[in-house]
Amino acid sequence: xxxxxxxxxxxxxxxxxxxxxxxxxxxxxxxxxxxxxxxxxxxxxxxxxxxxxxxxxxxxxxxxxxxxxxxxxxxxxxxxxxxxxxxxxxxxxxxxxxxxxxxxxxxxxxxxxxxxxxxxxxxxxxxxxxxxxxxxxxxxxxxxxxxxxxxxxxxxxxxxxxxxxxxxxxxxxxxxxxxxxxxxxxxxxxxxxxxxxxxxxxxxxxxxxxxxxxxxxxxxxxxxxxxxxxxxxxxxxxxxxxxxxxxxxxxxxxxxxxxxxxxxxxxxxxxxxxxxxxxxxxxxxxxxxxxxxxxxxxxxxxxxxx
Amino acid sequence: xxxxxxxxxxxxxxxxxxxxxxxxxxxxxxxxxxxxxxxxxxxxxxxxxxxxxxxxxxxxxxxxxxxxxxxxxxxxxxxxxxxxxxxxxxxxxxxxxxxxxxxxxxxxxxxxxxxxxxxxxxxxxxxxxxxxxxxxxxxxxxxxxxxxxxxxxxxxxxxxxxxxxxxxxxxxxxxxxxxxxxxxxxxxxxxxxxxxxxxxxxxxxxxxxxxxxxxxxxxxxxxxxxxxxxxxxxxxxxxxxxxxxxxxxxxxxxxxxxxxxxxxx
Numbered sequence: 210x211x212x213x214x215x216x217x218x219x220x221x222x223x224x225x226x227x228x229x230x231x232x233x234x235x236x237x238x239x240x241x242x243x244x245x246x247x248x249x250x251x252x253x254x255x256x257x258x259x260x261x262x263x264x265x266x267x268x269x270x271x272x273x274x275x276x277x278x279x280x281x282x283x284x285x286x287x288x289x290x291x292x293x294x295x296x297x298x299x300x301x302x303x304x305x306x307x308x309x310x311x312x313x314x315x316x317x318x319x320x321x322x323x324x325x326x327x328x329x330x331x332x333x334x335x336x337x338x339x340x341x342x343x344x345x346x347x348x349x350x351x352x353x354x355x356x357x358x359x360x361x362x363x364x365x366x367x368x369x370x371x372x373x374x375x376x377x378x379x380x381x382x383x384x385x386x387x388x389x390x391x392x393x394x395x396x397x398x399x400x401x402x403x404x405x406x407x408x409x410x411x412x413x414x415x416x417x418x419x420x421x422x423x424x425x426x427x428x429x430x431x432x433x434x435x436x437x438x439x440x441x442x443x444x445x446x447x448x449x450x451x452x453x454x455x456x457x458x459x460x461x462x463x464x465x466x467x468x469x470x471x472x473x474x475x476x477x478x479x480x481x482x483x484x485x486x487x488x489x490x491x492x493x494x495x496x497x498x499x500x501x502x503x504x505x506x507x508x509x510x511x512x513x514x515x
Numbered sequence: 516x517x518x519x520x521x522x523x524x525x526x527x528x529x530x531x532x533x534x535x536x537x538x539x540x541x542x543x544x545x546x547x548x549x550x551x552x553x554x555x556x557x558x559x560x561x562x563x564x565x566x567x568x569x570x571x572x573x574x575x576x577x578x579x580x581x582x583x584x585x586x587x588x589x590x591x592x593x594x595x596x597x598x599x600x601x602x603x604x605x606x607x608x609x610x611x612x613x614x615x616x617x618x619x620x621x622x623x624x625x626x627x628x629x630x631x632x633x634x635x636x637x638x639x640x641x642x643x644x645x646x647x648x649x650x651x652x653x654x655x656x657x658x659x660x661x662x663x664x665x666x667x668x669x670x671x672x673x674x675x676x677x678x679x680x681x682x683x684x685x686x687x688x689x690x691x692x693x694x695x696x697x698x699x700x701x702x703x704x705x706x707x708x709x710x711x712x713x714x715x716x717x718x719x720x721x722x723x724x725x726x727x728x729x730x731x732x733x734x735x736x737x738x739x740x741x742x743x744x745x746x747x748x749x750x751x752x753x754x755x756x757x758x759x760x761x762x763x764x765x766x767x768x769x770x771x772x773x774x775x776x777x778x779x780x
Contacts, residue, residue: 221608228600229609232618232657235650239633240625246636299534302527315767317535320542320756323763325716325733328752331740332541335548340555340745342544371541374534403524432626435718435733439740448628452722461636468629476624 246465264466277445285430288369296377304385318375330439333368360443369430377422384418417486424482428475549749567750578732586714588649605668623658627719635723647724656710663706667699701773708766
């Protein structure tokens with residue numbers, strides 16, 4: 210494609226300058242400042258001179274912080290695995306189904322995308338909280354208090370899975386619809402069992418989108434502050450500790466270090482998954498800049514919004 | 516096609532049903548709780564009431580104005596600041612365009628908590644006016660605008676049309692109003708609706724930069740959650756859903772129709 214001549218832009222680069230300035234001043238500069246804050250100690254709300262790694266050391270030494278770091282990572286990995294296991298077969302069926310079913314499912318999947326993270330956390334309280342609907346049902350059936358899982362790892366995981374579902378299905382469904390159905394039929398006619406076809410034919414072809422979906426899922430779960438805050442009576446996760454260090458400890462340095470750890474984990478999981486996906490995808494990739502079609506796919510990398 | 520009703524198909528359909536149930540049951544449950552007089556005695560025990568909605572509206576109502584004000588400012592910023600960047604990126608006029616695109620994706624990868632903390636520390640002076648909140652939410656929506664607008668702006672047909680208009684003597688403003696904007700109106704509307712929905716519900720980043728005196732609706736909703744009245748929180752959530760879901764559905768429809776329009780050509 211020939212490059213458009215300069216004058217068909219709107220004043221060329223000039224009109225892009227405000228946005229570039231915005232990104233430099235309000236995105237890159239604050240993030241750099243965050244890193245600088247994280248290598249300084251905060252005493253009585255004031256940054257002390259002298260570089261130190263004590264804030265990062267605290268994440269390893271402090272039992273509470275180490276616990277929430279472990280919880281955060283394990284929870285995100287677990288949620289990613291569960292969501293992929295649940296959504297991959299669903300996305301495959303969806304890709305082979307007619308427009309009516311596909312539109313209906315689209316309508317259903319809009320909900321987890323549209324609701325803010327705090328509302329999704331609240332959904333878990335409505336069902337699994339002390340007076341939750343499921344808790345009340347369990348109590349009515351067994352005669353004892355039960356089902357109050359909202360503030361456990363399971364409750365938090367349920368909320369995370371909820372907002373990961375549309376992201377994973379959105380990421381997988383476009384790729385699943387391009388799968389060649391003949392390959393499955395050939396494998397089946399050669400006597401492969403359905404499970405074997407899935408493991409040896411379908412899943413290898415979906416490796417790249419599966420990895421991409423996993424990256425999005427991980428990054429979203431790692432940064433899910435609103436959801437965790439709503440369910441904050443229970444487990445500690447890292448985003449909660451950031452707010453806690455700042456507002457209850459007045460410790461900007463520690464809060465910054467925790468944010469940097471969180472951001473690195475999220476960026477790392479996205480980058481690793483993207484790189485892995487590219488590696489698998491290379492032979493099949495024809496148009497690298499081709500966007501993934503569909504709103505759900507476009508909104509799929511909704512990393513930071515929970 | 517001869518399709519034996521195999522085991523795998525069954526697994527997939529069951530998974531699809533499970534996913535739909537998982538998504539819908541909490542919403543239905545929340546609606547049920549929101550109209551119950553006292554959810555601790557059981558849903559709908561003692562009839563149906565709208566009292567919780569009245570109370571939730573008392574909490575959320577005063578926040579509607581400030582929230583929509585922030586959202587409007589974010590959308591203005593999206594059109595005036597981010598859209599030109601998308602156009603320049605699509606025309607490859609930005610030096611280091613690939614790097615710039617990666618930077619525009621940063622707000623997706625970096626958790627909102629981290630970005631919010633960074634903004635609050637770097638520009639505390641802008642917080643009380645609400646300026647920092649607008650800037651922060653604008654950053655949050657940048658990745659969605661770039662993902663939604665750069666591909667349609669890079670459409671070869673549009674590039675060609677702009678060039679023809681230019682050779683016929685149309686100035687930049689005229690090209691913008693008569694060629695570019697009409698060509699991208701569907702993706703632009705979809706992107707702006709997504710941006711509006713994200714802005715209205717934004718909590719993670721906003722938590723650190725919201726002016727304490729002028730909090731937006733999600734914060735009122737959050738305090739409704741912490742009152743321990745399940746029904747009040749449920750009513751507030753339903754009100755929120757009523758505000759957000761139509762925007763999201765419309766965005767989905769617009770994106771769908773702009774896609775199918777492309778396929779028909």
